[in-house]
Amino acid sequence: MTATSPAPPRQLAALNPIQQLKAGHLPRRLVQLYVGLVLYGASMGLMIQGNLGLDPWDVLHSGIIKHVPLSFGTVVIVMSFVVLLAWIPLRQWPGLGTISNAVVIGLATDLTLATVDRPDALWLKIVFMLAGVVVNALAGALYIGAQFGPGPRDGLMTGLVRRTGLSVRLVRTSIEIAVVAIGFLLGGVVGVGTAVYALTIGPLLHLLLPLFTVQLRTPPTDAPRPAPRGS
Incomplete structure (x- = not known):
């Protein structure tokens, strides 16, 4: 009996x-793309209702809504198109x-906020925060693995890496520090959830993304690139 070689890892x-x-x-x-995007918006809504801290970009979004008459989801949508500019x-398509x-993420966030009440008990807030982080990682793995292009914020990061020659870690860290700082100055929600998200989202996405990356029939014309994280 001949041994079979293991299947090659799935690449973006x-x-x-x-x-x-x-x-x-x-x-x-x-289907995977849109299920992932809806779940991503729902995960953001859970973290918002948990009120124990948000992911870096949502710290910025939560700060902005204190100064404009717009819903959280609308601010997410507007900022997405601002980032796309x-x-x-960067010559990104x-x-x-x-x-x-x-x-879709902004619409799903507003729908979640309209249907899920903010809990009073601390233990429920912790459950909301942790569930938000885990669902966020699952959602990111689903929509990234569908291979229809990066989200606006991840595309900004990868575009800057390509144009500047700097490392992904440096560019990503610089962007996230900047948006957290601006969001905090605007009154955005920073807390333990922000730290939990920052420390766990990478390992969770690293674990889940290979499970949901679709193996494309058309072989890539370029070398595979590292997987980006979330919106």
Whole structure:
């Protein structure tokens, strides 16, 4: 009996928007994309209602809503398109997943906030916060693994890495420190949930992403690239 070699690990392919649509498994990938985006918005809503701290970009969003007459989800959508403007000098092309990310997550967040009440008990707040982090990682693995392009914020990070030659860690850390600082100055919600998210989202996504990365029929024309994290 001959031994079989292990299957090669699934990689995120570097494809342009047209190639993404022609890469096969379209029904499954579309379902996975939109389930992931809806769950991502729901996870943000859970962390907001837990009120123990938000992820870095949501610290900024929560600060902004204190100064404008807009819902949280609307601010998420508006900021997504503001970030997309920064893609222009970086010569980035948005995919279907990028545009869908910019819209669907904000709508799902507002729906969650409208249907899930904020708990009073501390233990329930902790449950909301932890559930938000775990669901966020699962959601990120689903929509990133569908391979329809990065979200606006991840695309900003990868575009800056490509244009500047700096490391992913340095660029990502710099962006997140900046948005947390601005959000905090605007009155955004910073707390233990912010630290828990920062420390756990990477390992969780690293664990879950290989399980949900769709193996595309069309082989990538470029070398595989590292997986980005979340919206």
